[in-house]
Amino acid sequence: MDVAIIGGTGYGAVELLRFLHNHPHVNIKKVISHSNSGRDLADVYPHLTEVADIQMSALEVDTLAEEVELVFFATPSNVSKNVIPSLVEKGVRCIDLSGDFRLRDGDKYQEYYGEEMASQQYIDKAVYGLPEINKESIKEASILANPGCYPTATALGLIPAVEQGIIDKKSIIIDAKTGVSGAGRSLSLNVHFSEMNENFKAYKIGVHKHIPEIEQMISERAEEELQVIFTPHIVPMTRGIMSTIYVDLNDQYSTKQLLDIYQSYYKDHPFVRVRPEGVIPATKEVYGSNYCDIGLYADERTGKLIIVSVIDNLVKGASGQAIQNMNIMYGWDEMTGLDQLPIFP
Amino acid sequence: MDVAIIGGTGYGAVELLRFLHNHPHVNIKKVISHSNSGRDLADVYPHLTEVADIQMSALEVDTLAEEVELVFFATPSNVSKNVIPSLVEKGVRCIDLSGDFRLRDGDKYQEYYGEEMASQQYIDKAVYGLPEINKESIKEASILANPGCYPTATALGLIPAVEQGIIDKKSIIIDAKTGVSGAGRSLSLNVHFSEMNENFKAYKIGVHKHIPEIEQMISERAEEELQVIFTPHIVPMTRGIMSTIYVDLNDQYSTKQLLDIYQSYYKDHPFVRVRPEGVIPATKEVYGSNYCDIGLYADERTGKLIIVSVIDNLVKGASGQAIQNMNIMYGWDEMTGLDQLPIFP
Amino acid sequence: MDVAIIGGTGYGAVELLRFLHNHPHVNIKKVISHSNSGRDLADVYPHLTEVADIQMSALEVDTLAEEVELVFFATPSNVSKNVIPSLVEKGVRCIDLSGDFRLRDGDKYQEYYGEEMASQQYIDKAVYGLPEINKESIKEASILANPGCYPTATALGLIPAVEQGIIDKKSIIIDAKTGVSGAGRSLSLNVHFSEMNENFKAYKIGVHKHIPEIEQMISERAEEELQVIFTPHIVPMTRGIMSTIYVDLNDQYSTKQLLDIYQSYYKDHPFVRVRPEGVIPATKEVYGSNYCDIGLYADERTGKLIIVSVIDNLVKGASGQAIQNMNIMYGWDEMTGLDQLPIFP
Amino acid sequence: MDVAIIGGTGYGAVELLRFLHNHPHVNIKKVISHSNSGRDLADVYPHLTEVADIQMSALEVDTLAEEVELVFFATPSNVSKNVIPSLVEKGVRCIDLSGDFRLRDGDKYQEYYGEEMASQQYIDKAVYGLPEINKESIKEASILANPGCYPTATALGLIPAVEQGIIDKKSIIIDAKTGVSGAGRSLSLNVHFSEMNENFKAYKIGVHKHIPEIEQMISERAEEELQVIFTPHIVPMTRGIMSTIYVDLNDQYSTKQLLDIYQSYYKDHPFVRVRPEGVIPATKEVYGSNYCDIGLYADERTGKLIIVSVIDNLVKGASGQAIQNMNIMYGWDEMTGLDQLPIFP
Incomplete structure (x- = not known):
């Protein structure tokens, strides 16, 4: 399955790359970064030299919707709410690691995030993705609000x-x-x-x-x-x-x-x-x-x-949980790509 | 004034040395260590090379009482309770950085420290030395129980x-x-x-x-x-x-x-x-x-x-507070030897 | 393939476990620890709770030779030289993460390791396992001396x-x-x-x-x-x-x-x-x-x-390289079980 | 003696403050910061709350020359070379923690510092201040180039x-x-x-x-x-x-x-x-x-x-050595204000 990651220079994105590298069903088609479009990932993250040969690109919603089935948003607050609606309308499922679709109360959103919330119809679509609590509703999610750490x-x-x-x-x-x-x-x-x-x-x-x-x-x-x-x-x-x-x-x-x-x-x-x-x-x-x-x-x-x-x-508190949610959304075993032991010491 | 430090190889002792080095009224006459008697301090703490030319010695209560006016105990639990009484009887004031004289309830002491408490008459003499709370009673203390961190x-x-x-x-x-x-x-x-x-x-x-x-x-x-x-x-x-x-x-x-x-x-x-x-x-x-x-x-x-x-x-939570208490016990300005800015960064 | 790890409580062993957990051809049959025989691995390494349900055992050369094809030694110096010869005689291949079989000069070994070297016939069998330099000779090794970090x-x-x-x-x-x-x-x-x-x-x-x-x-x-x-x-x-x-x-x-x-x-x-x-x-x-x-x-x-x-x-300098050597010894792709991105940040 | 520190928000300045706080002959009259003029030091460095009650000011060479005898420069490269000459002409001695006056070769300065060197007459006046090597020449310095770390x-x-x-x-x-x-x-x-x-x-x-x-x-x-x-x-x-x-x-x-x-x-x-x-x-x-x-x-x-x-x-490699040089320039004991034990652990 082809996926894209938006927010390619943050730690959320780089941790998604680490786990997806070993995921048997996923191919990272695009890494999108507003600020680093055109640069190689390994320029920005030298630890990816030779292993993630990807040039970052700018966001173009229309072409993206044709190229991938799923998009991960590893963006700062108040970004995904402006992009996810149009992707969802084109049939792309979205997993949002930011907080834009987590709250249901627009006043609270305004108070803590400093902007207006996404429009209600998309908030209503969004499923809060804590798999240990609400695995069933995750399965069908088109907008998955990945919980905060x-x-x-x-x-x-x-x-x-x-x-x-x-x-x-x-x-x-x-x-x-x-x-x-x-x-x-x-x-x-x-x-x-x-x-x-x-x-x-x-x-x-x-x-x-x-x-x-x-x-x-x-x-x-x-x-x-x-x-x-x-x-x-x-x-x-x-x-x-x-x-x-x-x-x-x-x-x-x-x-x-x-x-x-x-x-x-x-x-x-x-x-x-x-x-x-x-x-x-x-x-x-x-x-x-x-x-x-x-x-x-x-x-x-x-x-x-x-x-x-x-x-x-960065894992259960962000990217790992996002992949766990993806596995559930696509009917794969929950541990696919995530079955790694803690690194110790 | 001549003082001794018992427990010479712990961090409490070494931090006492750091502040007393700049204290105008105090001379460190002895550093006592059971396990390192005979060794130079700089062997055990190389950062003291050339600046604290002291050979550690074993504890002998009688001679100690003749040589110093005040003893700091920077010892593990259940040590000072066996030594302080005899020093106090000989007129030596003691500042105890360990917990032996802090509690007044023998049952609690037994429960948390695993041994019998010091005898009641010495517990009664002990003053809990938190200068911001009970400065007056500190002035006359013969046994000063320095608070925990x-x-x-x-x-x-x-x-x-x-x-x-x-x-x-x-x-x-x-x-x-x-x-x-x-x-x-x-x-x-x-x-x-x-x-x-x-x-x-x-x-x-x-x-x-x-x-x-x-x-x-x-x-x-x-x-x-x-x-x-x-x-x-x-x-x-x-x-x-x-x-x-x-x-x-x-x-x-x-x-x-x-x-x-x-x-x-x-x-x-x-x-x-x-x-x-x-x-x-x-x-x-x-x-x-x-x-x-x-x-x-x-x-x-x-x-x-x-x-x-x-x-x-190690300072307000141990050795610095001990010196602050000493300053009060001897009528010196509370900040003597302690007027140092935090080290930053 | 069934393998054993000797030296089960060191960092070398625990890092072998991390990578072998994802190795498709290897089953960890035994973890051997002299000092912790009988204890669960998760008691000694709580990060392995529920994921490495192994009870450590003592070393018995005869039964070990029947149970496993390959043994990893993650032991201190001067241990493996006394055990590897008898295992090799019984047809078990050994990968030694310690230094016992790395040097060829008995005098140097004596000088730097403080004991006599293993007997010459086993030193002669040992292959120094730096795959980028001598991959060919690694393939047939019965004693693989895994290089130091x-x-x-x-x-x-x-x-x-x-x-x-x-x-x-x-x-x-x-x-x-x-x-x-x-x-x-x-x-x-x-x-x-x-x-x-x-x-x-x-x-x-x-x-x-x-x-x-x-x-x-x-x-x-x-x-x-x-x-x-x-x-x-x-x-x-x-x-x-x-x-x-x-x-x-x-x-x-x-x-x-x-x-x-x-x-x-x-x-x-x-x-x-x-x-x-x-x-x-x-x-x-x-x-x-x-x-x-x-x-x-x-x-x-x-x-x-x-x-x-x-x-x-702990990886290329010890356990990762040991697995890389194992892969070569058994004709598997060199990266099997090791294809993990660096963890960053 | 009244002194000023220029570059008040860098670590060099804050470390000068720490040692000068205990220097018996020095009063910090001014702390000068281009970017923080008007702010309290404790706003920028909260660890100085209540102990360094100084409001930072902007640089005015004329008034500064009347107010202080000595100025410490804890500025980035290519700042002090533009200020020191006029201060020296007004009889103010300067200790420069930056590299502006350390090199004697203008080409090298240009190559490594990216700008033209200070004019030769001031370079000639500058004394490289490594007291263990050239204590005598330090005594009379009007421009003291404090060595790099x-x-x-x-x-x-x-x-x-x-x-x-x-x-x-x-x-x-x-x-x-x-x-x-x-x-x-x-x-x-x-x-x-x-x-x-x-x-x-x-x-x-x-x-x-x-x-x-x-x-x-x-x-x-x-x-x-x-x-x-x-x-x-x-x-x-x-x-x-x-x-x-x-x-x-x-x-x-x-x-x-x-x-x-x-x-x-x-x-x-x-x-x-x-x-x-x-x-x-x-x-x-x-x-x-x-x-x-x-x-x-x-x-x-x-x-x-x-x-x-x-x-x-930050001490012998910067601010401590600067104070050591000052002590020599003014005929005070070399250790004045600097006689502090290393902090350990």
Whole structure:
């Protein structure tokens, strides 16, 4: 199957290339970059020398629709919403790694993304693609809104507890930490090596784009309007996200009982690994892979549950999950092209 | 004044040496190390070549009491409790960087430290040395229990809110992050470079020694028995601690109002810097210095206050604070020997 | 084909597992570990949870010879020399990632490895497995001595120049730099995170085990006895080796001419990528992959050639090359199981 | 004494502030920044909150000359050459951390700096300020050209060997490695955290600005025209430089003999520490301090001497050395304000 990637110089695109290189059913027909049209990929990413012999091109919707069946958008915010509608009308399916089609509420979109949302008919078509939660609806999606990195780690950690009714859904506090690659390839003093190395920072407290996304998803699963506290931090490492989540338990549960609930919830989902009692996953244990690893600790003294959920922000938090969604959309095995062990050490 | 340092090969000792090198009133008479008696400091710490020409010696309490007025203990747990009593009886003042004299409750000590607590008469003599909170009692201390690194960052972030009655004291959640040097110089797979680099981990959830220390201190300030949730994490960097603290506000406050309360609380304390609205401190901004920097964010949507407090774990979290306490004990200016800017970048 | 890995808790073994997981012709029948016999791999390496459900076992040569066709040794020095002979006698082929069968001179072995060399008849059987140089002899090997990490990067950088007679072979200086994982999983203060982070060190100058290995290989290609200067350094990162090599040119060459020679030399070798003029490869550009990337700079002012060669020390410098050798030994395509792009960023 | 710093937002300036904060004879009257005039220093460098209450101002040469006795230039290339002449004419002494006044040969300046050199009369006035080599001439300098970071580490490692005639002066090869802060605060993809972390690179081979500076200095000490090979590399750490230098020995020397020569050469220079036999310094052992540490290894097999010299690039390689030069210019003890131990770990 021929596909295209738009946003060819970002980390999302380059990580799609890494996994699609080993995907048996996919051929990368085009890599599209506004700013680098005409250049070879290996000029921009020397690690692709000799292995991805692709010249980047500019976007032309009409020809693209003839050349490919599926387009991945690895673009900044407020780009895909202007392109996806015309592609969809021409019968091309789209997987959007940006946030343009994730929210359903236009006011929230305006507040957090600073522009008007895509028109409602396309928002209605869009399926939020978290395969462990809504695999069925993904199968038929023409617009697949690929979840954000923090929402993925957070949702997979929270949803069994939310759905099983074992926690006070109004008590959710998420203390999240990300590696620096989450900030992308755009230059900024915040991620200048000399200032980010040997440093740990909180940022965008109360205003991060992923707050409405997390709240929308959790509210849907809980079937009531919920708010969360979400504080992102940045860690001096390239890859990895950890969400440490604090919730009040509704009743007395042992850690073991809760782990059983989680293990049962995820038993058919190969990319979620629930750790045994006493073991809390570290970010490096999923490095470069599509796994989400979860550990639990029920604090009997205070009646709180502490959930630790880790992913690689560029894989399960972006490109890996996009490919997982594609596999489901086309009826292939979910792990096709993604069956790689974490890289350790 | 002649002083000794016991525990000469740990990071606490070496950081004491760094600051005392520029202290006008102190002469390091002895560096004592059980395991390295007879060796030159520069053999064990080559960065001290030519600048700290000291041969380490073994501990002999009687001669030590004749040679020095003050002893710093930078020893592992359960060492100082066996030595400090006899030194104090001989009139030597002791500053203990370990946790042996911090707790007042023998059962808690037994539970978290795995041994019996020091005898009650010496526990009663011990003063918990957080100068911003209890400067007066420090002045006369013969046994100074220097606070732990997490408790220091956490207490300085929480106490104004606790004392001013603006928060629900039962709602405290502390998500803490430390640089790796907090684990000391003892070898362990956890802090083996190849496994800790590019990694972020939670550890000792629910069982960390600093839980009872934080609870004791907060309870004393609150004048009621309090419990906290405390989750420590380890960051792939050498120095720095951040405590991100979540509490429920009792009333509606703006961030600005809360910052005013904090600024007023710390106005006479040169080592605490409360940041202006919209600014959250990062750990690197106190690197190598004795500062504790605090930022606040009142989340009006959820009625929560988020407090971010950062220190250098080896300075304000250990050796710098020990020297600050010594300065107070001897009537010197609090900043003597500690007036150094953070090292940046 | 059933294979076994001996040395199951080292980084060499775990990297073999990562690549063999995707190898279509190989089944890992046994992972053998002296120190961890009976434990699950996932206990020792939690990133393998659910994906490598293997219990480690102790070594029993007789049963092993019945169960597998090939054994990988990822053991410390001076282990495989005592085991390989009996396996080979039973018809099992062995790939040795340690240095036991690399040197042909017993005195050198004694000097650098501190023990007696394996007996001569097995040394004679051993083939030094650098596929870009001696692919033919690898095909029939029963004992395959997999090259060291530094020798691989260095040889691939040097050999075209040595063989084409364009340099003064007596002028070779190698300034090499490695990531920390080269030191393995054994604990040591040298690679304790707090001491290795933000640090750069030279080590083992003049006494490193890879000196005789480099000299033997270069001498064989040059058909004369050569000596080299080799200075290893350690970089605060987990993976990657760079050899910066200085040699005197015999004549006036432009960088472009030399690159043509190199490109032609490696044109049939898919894992060596010679960069165009003006581009020098960085270690991250081969991260996690089996590539060796080479850049050249001819300094016309001084008549020197500077060669920069980079590999991932755990892949092309160890486990990846071992699998490449296995592929050749069994007549499979050289890239089988190894066709993975570098992980970037 | 009142001084000014021009180039207030670079790392050179901020490191001058750190050391001058504790200098007993100096008052920082002005911090001048073209791009940040009118802003508070603490806005640009939050770690200076409350401790450096300075508003940056624009450059006005006339008023500046009335307000201060000395000006530090921590500016990019090709700035100070346009300002220093008029300040010097007004009797202000200038210490220039940039390269504008280091070279004496206008053609070389044009070649490596891309502009015309300062006019000859001011070049003639300029003193190259490496105190261990030419302390006497520094005393009277009106224009002090503070050496580059690489030239400092390299010269201190090479000069005893060059002056004592023990090496072949035509054989010098310098393989140099720097921490990332050497690249300054300007944004660039090269030092973007995600691309520099876990990476090691060579750069600017054959074209680095420090080549003519090293050659000029070495040639002057050797009293003949010399050329060197100099290859800079960048290490994923913030601070530190190591020069690994390879030279041919003229005769047979033991490491011990050479160390004696070096120790005797530097015996009156408190900032150079020659390590004992068998000990090679690491960059972290001088972190944050003004020391230059040197180790030697004479390779008897090949007749080569390997010299390892380490500094903190921002201290002895820039701001610390500038203050050391100031101390000499004003007759103060060389260590005034600089007597700080390396920060370890």
